[in-house]
Amino acid sequence: MNKNAVFLGAAILLGLVAALLSVSYVRERVEEATAAARVVVAEAQVVVAAHDVAVGETVTEEDLVTRSVPTDFIPADAVTVEDYGQYLGRMARAPIKSGAPLSASALVPLYNQFSRVVVPGKVGYTLSVNENNSLSGMISPGDSVDILLTYEADEESAGPAADQGERVVPLLENVIVLATGSRVGEALPGQDNVAFSSITLELDPDQAERLTVGQKTGDLRVLLRNIEDRTPFGLDGLTEKALMSTFGGLGIDDVEYIIGGGK
Template sequence: MKLPSSKLAWRPNKNAVLLLIAIAFGIAASLLATRYLQSEVDRRTSTVETKTTKVVVPTQDLAPGDTISQAVISARDIPQDLVPADAILPEHYEEYVGRILRGPATRGVPLSTGMLEASFEHLSKIIAAGKVAFTFSVDDLNSISSMVVPGDHVDILLIASNDKTDVLLPVLSDVLVLATGLKTEGVNASVGKVDAAASYSNLTIEVTPADASRLAVAEKIGRLRISLRRAPAEDVIEFGRFTKEQLLKSGVGKGRERDIEFIIGGKNG
């Protein structure tokens, strides 16, 4: 006699099923959230504009000694944190056209003022049309204790001697001083800083070619002296011929008879 077999049907645990479903939904939600956040970060990062500044850059590699011209430069946007402190800006580029490179410049890399020779190294660029630069030697006395600076206006006097007498003659009046030693426009060429106290042994002035010839001859005849004019140089000052005999005859303290004062000798005390 066979015993009847019993079939036991498997029934899933409802709690376990619900737990698995909840875990699956949690994982899916986490993945979706992660993807959303990442996409949002990417989107915002790509849309954030980096602050830039327009600067002047060379359009080709340049070598030391090359001249800056419009043909070899252009404007380019550069991130602000990469812009040199002395970068040349497009609105000022004309000030640097014609300047010479001290060293190499790479295409696309910002040009800076430090890469260029200083403008005072090219005196020819500041001479007025129709004029020339004339340089003559001075000493501490003749340069008024080195207090004459570029931009001042001076009168040029000649002290000459012959067998009979010494004479002072006016040579030129109201002459512009271009440079004192190696300094033009108040800038010391060696250090690039204003140095009003620096001494020098020559003076460069702006004159006409004819006046340059007169000065060259005057240097051979006697000693050139300068008289510093008041700034701005608007006063009309005329020096007349004056001799040693006139000085001796006029006597001390009578130097104002012609509205001209001559001071002879150095400082006292």
């Protein structure tokens, strides 16, 4: 027999065997993948938020729906279909995303121990406000605010003339409003414009110290920001004279004084 023909036949035979083995391997992998896809994921019926719920909002039956959720994604304190009724009318102390299982720890009773609304490690601080500082009553529980401090900078501590006079500095940034007056959740029908003379803020202890000193030092101005905005403003403070200098140097005394001397 021709040796070349023998080698060619052997090569063809080995190729066919390899092809059959490859097909068999691929078929086994497909069958394994198909079997894995048939594995039933354990699910359970829980209560989820029908839409996003912001901090300070009270939860009603219209805000909740039931959904089957894989057990691996259900929190230990999830609100179930059987016990959801006891959580109606409670206030959200943390944002709840639409479709997320409702956690019992995220809801607190409105008038049963207000301290439960305060995050551990922080404090509630009540600040008196007027018509301007309450933005005409437009601040609501769950809003984020910033606070500016205006005070009179004396000549010794201020330094250059541009730094002297009335000064405005950022005191606190991005703090949460827990309550406006005695309102800690959504306003009841017909109470949208209820007046209030104080707001309760959630602060770190050192922020509470700064605010206490700031109240004694000068005037405070409360600024309202978008509830989803967490951007630091990076303000350094501004004086009256520095502001006026931007309009042509009207705020700075440019007269040069020569003191002392003699013959």
